[in-house]
Amino acid sequence: MQPGIRTMHCRHGVYLYFDEAILLKGRHLFTVKNYLNESRHHKERDPSNIFVELPPELCQVIMSPISCSTFYSYAFVPSIMHRLQSLLLAVNLKKMLLDDWGQNVTIPTMKVLEAITTKNCQEGFHSESLETLGDSFLKYAASHYLFKTHQNKHEGLLSIKKDKIISNASLCKLGCEHKIPGFIRTEPFDPKIWIIPGDNSGSYQLQEEKLSDRRKIYVTHKKKVKGKIVADAVEALIGAFLSTGGESAGILFLNRIGIKVDFVNIPYERHFQIQAEKLINLDHFESLLSYSFRDPSLLVEALTHGSYMLPEIPSCYQMTLDLTTFNICYAMLEFLGDAVLDYLIIVHLYNKYPGMSSD
Known part of the structure; x- marks a missing residue:
């Protein structure tokens, strides 16, 4: 060995001149994560208690004009800005849906965002509970409307008409016509790839897109949304309006997007005379x-099977060939009652278990 030349020693694949020097303890100031859902990180070890040992000769001293606490606070910026962007998205959708409505309806922005x-x-919330509520109300509203406006139709035909109203294909079509797909959030927030809003570099440049003659938004990229997801979002929006504005707001929203199911005040008429006291107790x-x-005859109708044959109660099977008229049996009331029962149970569960999942 020549005088004055130090020998480099290899430890863990790293060559050191001063391998006997005392190692320095170092730790991360903070980790980049999504602070909007802190509960998902409760199992992680606290990084402030995790240390690594570093050789002094591999370290550099950098004097920062910003304190560690101030620097740490910057880690919250992506999460805060992401939530603000999401809320602004919901505000734009709410205003677009309420434009020219002429109705005094107040819907919380957070409910639209949900x-x-x-x-x-x-995130800590999602649309499934509102979707379940909206789906049930849509079925009830459609059944009620068809029950009142098609009293001379057969129950089977009413079911076909209802299925057309509530089908995913129909809801997706209406959702696309009202530009709802562009507002649907389908991807988790990743702060590590977060882009500062308004960044004009590369593919992140904002592009103007018109929602209506008086409203426009700015977007960074295009995305594809499945038809089922669009239909689910429409049902969830029905649930949002219903849960905060009541059934009147739910009906107004349905009419706003093109589903005409007004709760018309048409009496339920039966084309036969029944003395209920003679048939039941x-x-x-x-x-x-x-x-x-x-109207006790409703009770008689609810208790009469289609095969029941008495001169006083015409059979449900005595109908015209085109199925436009039929006589008494419980089929029509069953059609309506099924939707009412489903709706009442879902409302009860929604109120008792807020945020419930459809799983």
Whole structure:
């Protein structure tokens, strides 16, 4: 060995001149993560308690004009800005849907944001509970409307008409006509690839897109959304309006996007005369149900099977060949009652278990 020349020693694949020097303890100031959903990180070890040992000769001293606490606060900026962007997205959708409505309806922005946030976003809220509520209300509203406006139709034809109204294809078509797909959030937030809003570099340059004659937004890229997701978002928006503005707001939203299911005040008419007291023990049923029927013949109809044959009660099977008229049986009331029961149960569960999933 020549005098004055130090020998480099290899430790862990690193060559050091001063391998006997005391190692320095170092730790990360913070980690980059999504602070919008802190609960997803509760199992992670606290980085402030994790140290690494570093040789002094491999370290550099950098004097920063910013304190560690100030520098740490910058880690929250991506999450804060992402939430602001999401809220502005929901505000634009809400204003677009309420433009020229002429109705005094107040819908919280957070409820709209919940309706357009899919489970894939991995946030603390998503649209599934509102979607379940909206789907049930849509079925009920459509059934009620068809029940009142097509009293001379057969129950099977009403089911076909209802299925056309509530089908995913129909809801997707209406959603696309009202430009709802562009508002749907389908991707989780990743702060590591977050871009400063308004960045004009490369593919992140903002592009202007018109929503209507008086409203426009700025977008950074195009995305593809499946038809089922669009239909689910429409149902979730129905649920958002319903849960905050009541059934009147739900009906107004349905009419706004083109689903005409007004709760018209048309009396339910039957083209036959029945003396209910001669056919059933009316007092017994009213006592059992703790309810007084204004029209007891409805109870007779609800208890009559289509195959029941009596001169006083025409059979459900005695219908014209074109299926436009039929006589008494419980099919029509069953059609409506099924939708009412489903709706009431979903409303009960939605109120009792907020944020429930459809799983």
